[in-house]
Amino acid sequence: MIARTLIASLALTLALGGAARAEDAEAALDPAKEAQVRDTLSQQGYDVRSVGMEDGRIEVYAVKDGAMVEIYLADDLSIAEVKQED
Amino acid sequence: MTTRTKVWDPVVRVFHWTLVTLFAANAVLTDPEHKIHHYVGYAIAALVLLRLAWGLVGSRYARFASFPPNPRAALEQLADVLTGRRRIHLGHTPLGALMIYNLLLALAVITASGYAMTTVAFWGVKWMEELHEAAVTWAEISVLVHVAAVIWESRRTGVNLPRAMVTGYKEVPEDVMIAE
Ligand code: HEM
Numbered sequence: 326m327i328a329r330t331l332i333a334s335l336a337l338t339l340a341l342g343g344a345a346r347a348e349d350a351e352a353a354l355d356p357a358k359e360a361q362v363r364d365t366l367s368q369q370g371y372d373v374r375s376v377g378m379e380d381g382r383i384e385v386y387a388v389k390d391g392a393m394v395e396i397y398l399a400d401d402l403s404i405a406e407v408k409q410e411d
Numbered sequence: 412m413t414t415r416t417k418v419w420d421p422v423v424r425v426f427h428w429t430l431v432t433l434f435a436a437n438a439v440l441t442d443p444e445h446k447i448h449h450y451v452g453y454a455i456a457a458l459v460l461l462r463l464a465w466g467l468v469g470s471r472y473a474r475f476a477s478f479p480p481n482p483r484a485a486l487e488q489l490a491d492v493l494t495g496r497r498r499i500h501l502g503h504t505p506l507g508a509l510m511i512y513n514l515l516l517a518l519a520v521i522t523a524s525g526y527a528m529t530t531v532a533f534w535g536v537k538w539m540e541e542l543h544e545a546a547v548t549w550a551e552i553s554v555l556v557h558v559a560a561v562i563w564e565s566r567r568t569g570v571n572l573p574r575a576m577v578t579g580y581k582e583v584p585e586d587v588m589i590a591e
Contacts, residue, residue, distance in 0.1 A: 332562070342438045375536070386535020393534040410534070
């Protein structure tokens, strides 16, 4: 009984962690839009590593001048925020 | 009547329960983008390295030499499980040994890929992120099997294995055969 409860709660806890991770994945981006994002940012000197969605915004992982950054885009695809990883 | 045998030294026990705490913290609580997740990951990497070193120079049952991967012995243990034969191992059981190597390897992949994700070379590189997440999922499934097996084997053999991992002593009922 104790054993079953322990295993069940352990499974539940890990499932919750998994669900939290899955949330980050979110919906895929339209490929044409992604290509456009890659183009624009490359022209500005960013080495674009990946383009995805986070909290409803387009999020880009990129490197510029050796700095690792996360870029968030506005609806018109202009840069809304740049977060630098330290 | 039971006989008490010292099997797990303090390093093994502290290693185990610290690992359980840190693994649970990063699997469930911490935000992967946050520094804390990274520090906990480094600590897990350090624990794994420490355990690898201890496997070479630690006390008798802590050494890898006392629980080498042995598929034949693992099959025998499986036969014990299926036929209900009560035979115990003082150190790690053959199936337990396979699980331990599996877990240590999974943790090595998790920490190495996690670190890589913070370097310029692999920053934002999708496959590295996917490797990290796949290894985490694999480790979580393994942990569930690990804990279920520990409970199952404790019941089958009458030796409380989690308690031994706390106190360091296996208390073996006298009517149980000791395999080695
Ligand atoms: C409540 C959860 C857990 C319990 C009750 C538990 C219990 C145990 C026990 C009893 C052993 C010794 C098995 C034997 O007698 O041969 C063991 C070994 C081990 N467990 Fe766990 N475990 C738990 C969670 C975990 C987690 C989350 C991890 C890793 C992510 C883990 C990794 C290991 C490793 C690596 C060993 C080998 C110990 C060594 O020789 O250094 N365990 N565990």
